[in-house]
Amino acid sequence: MTIxxxxxxxxxxxxxxxxxxxxxxKINQEVKKQAGKVVLFKLTGxxxxxxxxxxxxxxxxxxxxxxxLKVLIKHHESLKKRIKNQDVxxxxxxxxxxxxxxxxxxxxxxxxxxxxxxEKFSDGRIFSLANQLRTKYRFKNNLRAFGxxxxxxxxxxxxxxxxxxxxxxxRDPNDALKGLSxxxxxxxxxxxxxxxxxxxxxx
Amino acid sequence: xxxxxxxxxxxxxxxxxxxxxxxxxxxxNELSDEEFRPLRLQNGLYIQxxxxxxxxxxxxxxxxxxxxxxLADIADKFDRGYGHFSTRQNIQFNWPKLENTSKILKELxxxxxxxxxxxxxxxxxxxxxxxxxxxxxxIVDPRYIAEIIRQWSTFHPEFALLPRKFKIAVTGSEKxxxxxxxxxxxxxxxxxxxxxxxxxxxxxxxxxxxxxxxSVIREELEWQDILTYCEAILRVYNLYGRRDNIYKAxxxxxVKALGIDKFKELVEKEWAFIKGGPNTINEDELNRVxxxxxxxxxxxxxxxxxxxxxxxxxxxxxxxxxxxxxKIIGYRSVTLSLKSNQSAPGDATTKQMHAVAExxxxxxxxxxxxxxxxxxxxxxxxxxxxxxxxxxxxxxxLTTPNIGLLTDIICCPGGDFxxxxxxxxxxxxxxxxxxxDDMDYLHDIxxxxxxxxxxxxxxxxxxxxNIGILGVDKDGSEWYQVTLGGDQGNTASIGKVIGxxxxxxxxxxxxxxxxxxxxxxxxxxxxxxxxxxxVGIEPFKSGVYGEQV
Numbered sequence: 026m027t028i029x030x031x032x033x034x035x036x037x038x039x040x041x042x043x044x045x046x047x048x049x050x051k052i053n054q055e056v057k058k059q060a061g062k063v064v065l066f067k068l069t070g071x072x073x074x075x076x077x078x079x080x081x082x083x084x085x086x087x088x089x090x091x092x093x094l095k096v097l098i099k100h101h102e103s104l105k106k107r108i109k110n111q112d113v114x115x116x117x118x119x120x121x122x123x124x125x126x127x128x129x130x131x132x133x134x135x136x137x138x139x140x141x142x143x144e145k146f147s148d149g150r151i152f153s154l155a156n157q158l159r160t161k162y163r164f165k166n167n168l169r170a171f172g173x174x175x176x177x178x179x180x181x182x183x184x185x186x187x188x189x190x191x192x193x194x195x196r197d198p199n200d201a202l203k204g205l206s207x208x209x210x211x212x213x214x215x216x217x218x219x220x221x222x223x224x225x226x227x228x
Numbered sequence: 229x230x231x232x233x234x235x236x237x238x239x240x241x242x243x244x245x246x247x248x249x250x251x252x253x254x255x256x257n258e259l260s261d262e263e264f265r266p267l268r269l270q271n272g273l274y275i276q277x278x279x280x281x282x283x284x285x286x287x288x289x290x291x292x293x294x295x296x297x298x299l300a301d302i303a304d305k306f307d308r309g310y311g312h313f314s315t316r317q318n319i320q321f322n323w324p325k326l327e328n329t330s331k332i333l334k335e336l337x338x339x340x341x342x343x344x345x346x347x348x349x350x351x352x353x354x355x356x357x358x359x360x361x362x363x364x365x366x367i368v369d370p371r372y373i374a375e376i377i378r379q380w381s382t383f384h385p386e387f388a389l390l391p392r393k394f395k396i397a398v399t400g401s402e403k404x405x406x407x408x409x410x411x412x413x414x415x416x417x418x419x420x421x422x423x424x425x426x427x428x429x430x431x432x433x434x435x436x437x438x439x440x441x442x443s444v445i446r447e448e449l450e451w452q453d454i455l456t457y458c459e460a461i462l463r464v465y466n467l468y469g470r471r472d473n474i475y476k477a478x479x480x481x482x483v484k485a486l487g488i489d490k491f492k493e494l495v496e497k498e499w500a501f502i503k504g505g506p507n508t509i510n511e512d513e514l515n516r517v518x519x520x521x522x523x524x525x526x527x528x529x530x531x532x533x534x535x536x537x538x539x540x541x542x543x544x545x546x547x548x549x550x551x552x553x554x555k556i557i558g559y560r561s562v563t564l565s566l567k568s569n570q571s572a573p574g575d576a577t578t579k580q581m582h583a584v585a586e587x588x589x590x591x592x593x594x595x596x597x598x599x600x601x602x603x604x605x606x607x608x609x610x611x612x613x614x615x616x617x618x619x620x621x622x623x624x625x626l627t628t629p630n631i632g633l634l635t636d637i638i639c640c641p642g643g644d645f646x647x648x649x650x651x652x653x654x655x656x657x658x659x660x661x662x663x664x665d666d667m668d669y670l671h672d673i674x675x676x677x678x679x680x681x682x683x684x685x686x687x688x689x690x691x692x693x694n695i696g697i698l699g700v701d702k703d704g705s706e707w708y709q710v711t712l713g714g715d716q717g718n719t720a721s722i723g724k725v726i727g728x729x730x731x732x733x734x735x736x737x738x739x740x741x742x743x744x745x746x747x748x749x750x751x752x753x754x755x756x757x758x759x760x761x762x763v764g765i766e767p768f769k770s771g772v773y774g775e776q777v
Contacts, residue, residue, distance in 0.1 A: 057472070059472060059473050059474075064472045064473075065471075066471035066472050067472070068470065068471075068472055069467055069468050146263070147266055147349075147389050148389065148471065149349070149386075149387070149388060149389030149390055149391075149466055150466060150467055150471075152385060152386040152387070152388065152389070152466070153386055153463050153466045153467050154467070156386050156463070157463075160501060160502065161498075161501045175263065177250065177259075177263070177267055178388075178389075180383075180385070181383075181385040181386075181388045181389075182385075183385075184385030184386075185385045185386050207242065207246045208239060208242050208243075208246075208383060209238065209242065210235055210238060210239065211239075211383060211385075212235075212239070212379040212380060212382055212383070213379070213380045213381075213382075213384055213455075213507060214505075214506035214507045215384075215385050215386065216385075219505075219506045220506045221380070221506060221507055222235055222379075223512075223513045223516070224506065226235065228233055228235065228516060
């Protein structure tokens with residue numbers, strides 16, 4: 026067995042990442058505090074990324090690129106050919122509102138990959154966003170979670186509609202794989218198994 | 229009651245394995261404190277002042293005698309010989325060792341019990357009326373709906389990490405005993421004019437730091453849609469609820485900020501995509517679950533002749549306070565009081581739990597319930613056996629005839645155990661119970677609820693107590709703020725603060741003064757709460773603080 030040096034799980038296996046994830050340039054942001062503690066979560070709908078960040082982001086000339094959603098929208102016209110070649114995907118963060126952007130892009134199934142960035146593993150918005158992509162926007166292709174992605178959330182991520190997971194750098198993706206099979210027969214219908222258990226099995 | 233099939237049992241067994249491995253990885257430093265925190269909380273495990281506290285789920289308060297015996301044994305084997313029944317109809321063990329928690333969960337799984345989602349930012353134990361199935365004012369038995377919601381919410385992948393905790397209560401009676409208006413979602417079942425079962429849906433109620441009575445989001449929801457509608461509410465909350473400030477993270481803050489109309493608009497928009505979808509309940513599933521909650525094998529039984537006992541005042545007092553009317557002639561529901569002043573409100577010893585389990589076997593079809601007032605209920609007792617039951621329960625100090633009276637205090641564990649508390653609450657409850665130990669006087673004062681919370685989190689539901697006591701911290705010492713006029717049920721309201729807070733020593737006297745004002749002011753047969761509502765809090769203020777110059 027060859028050991029693949031990669032953090033990416035696709036379905037049930039660790040594979041090499043053939044996509045180049047384009048990050049946003051860092052900017053100085055004031056650290057928000059609440060009762061002396063640093064606030065870990067951004068508010069839904071908070072302006073992000075800034076226009077400056079979008080303008081400063083450089084799109085590579087070739088290869089499969091995973092672009093920030095707002096960057097994709099800015100370069101949508103000039104990327105049409107690469108989109109057609111299945112070489113463009115996009116990502117957004119858990120506090121971004123995506124409805125308007127998705128309407129602007131038209132058919133989202135022209136993108137082979139959408140990724141959701143979660144800054145803190147405990148930010149459960151990622152689950153609802155995946156559900157909306159699968160159920161409301163009917164996205165059928167690869168849906169990836171990246172950022173603070175850990176073994177103990179993997180089962181929920183899968184059930185919410187993700188099928189690939191870029192495990193946090195300091196954790197072993199082969200260990201994380203075990204999280205996908207924590208439970209064998211869940212009660213409720215969700216994005217992966219649509220029917221609740223009482224419709225799947227005679228009880 | 230509901231009995232597990234292989235699917236239920238396997239989920240609980242898999243959970244034990246999952247948690248055991250998480251605990252192993254934590255003890256092995258493979259998981260950080262921060263990473264382990266939500267995992268242990270969603271298994272009911274808190275790190276407390278003295279030791280971890282483990283909260284075990286009692287779904288909608290229903291227990292079999294077999295399960296209670298297991299809880300008694302766990303208290304004996306892994307704790308200090310007692311457990312604490314909480315206001316969410318659960319039980320808490322205050323002294324387990326962290327390393328033993330997996331073993332406890334394994335033992336619980338043997339009797340179809342667990343600690344899943346008893347804490348953490350997820351959907352918590354579903355609560356309901358402690359007299360469900362037995363009360364004469366029942367329209368719909370809420371337990372099978374509660375069980376359907378329990379299954380749906382267990383490990384719900386989308387709502388595993390909400391902005392904050394989420395509590396759902398269900399009632400199906402004319403009189404609401406489940407506090408539905410003080411829950412994140414409250415479901416009130418009834419029959420509409422054409423005899424169809426419908427649900428009034430309340431949203432955004434809650435106690436805690438910012439107490440609020442919920443708003444009605446739907447007057448008549450069809451029962452088939454209950455899960456998809458809850459899903460739409462929770463999705464909007466999960467996406468838009470505040471995560472930047474723990475004190476503003478409950479759904480009530482979101483509903484208030486948006487206004488119920490705007491909130492409803494967002495919910496209905498989400499619902500449009502899932503209405504009628506796979507999680508829609510059908511008749512077969514409703515009937516399958518309902519079949520577990522059929523009436524027990526009632527005998528034809530005669531009503532008790534009260535005249536025969538009129539000289540036995542202790543028994544008749546108990547009969548009037550601790551037994552409740554039943555839908556079947558010749559039966560009553562019995563409350564076994566856990567408010568005796570010999571121990572903290574809601575505490576039961578291993579011996580008491582075993583005794584109650586035996587009483588349940590002998591007198592009430594082997595089942596019992598936990599009430600949110602922290603007492604234990606035998607729901608189906610033949611009237612002709614009440615005297616015998618009373619005598620036997622008395623041996624275990626379970627017959628204090630104070631249900632609904634001043635000393636039937638609802639109380640959180642407070643500063644003695646809980647690391648969140650600002651102040652102790654159990655000693656306050658006990659000092660009040662000690663001062664009001666004259667049963668005749670208590671019966672004369674009549675129905676009154678006194679609720680104590682050791683901090684803002686309001687586990688003792690102080691806002692909805694007729695008298696509420698809240699522990700506050702002032703410059704590092706413990707003080708108590710008093711509210712009056714709170715109420716639960718169909719006329720739910722939030723109590724008003726009467727003025728500056730008191731020291732713990734002052735508290736019993738303050739309560740005594742409040743009661744004297746009531747005794748002076750009341751009309752004949754007027755309940756305390758009605759009196760407060762009629763005269764307002766001013767006379768009580770003067771009575772407690774003296775005339776203002």
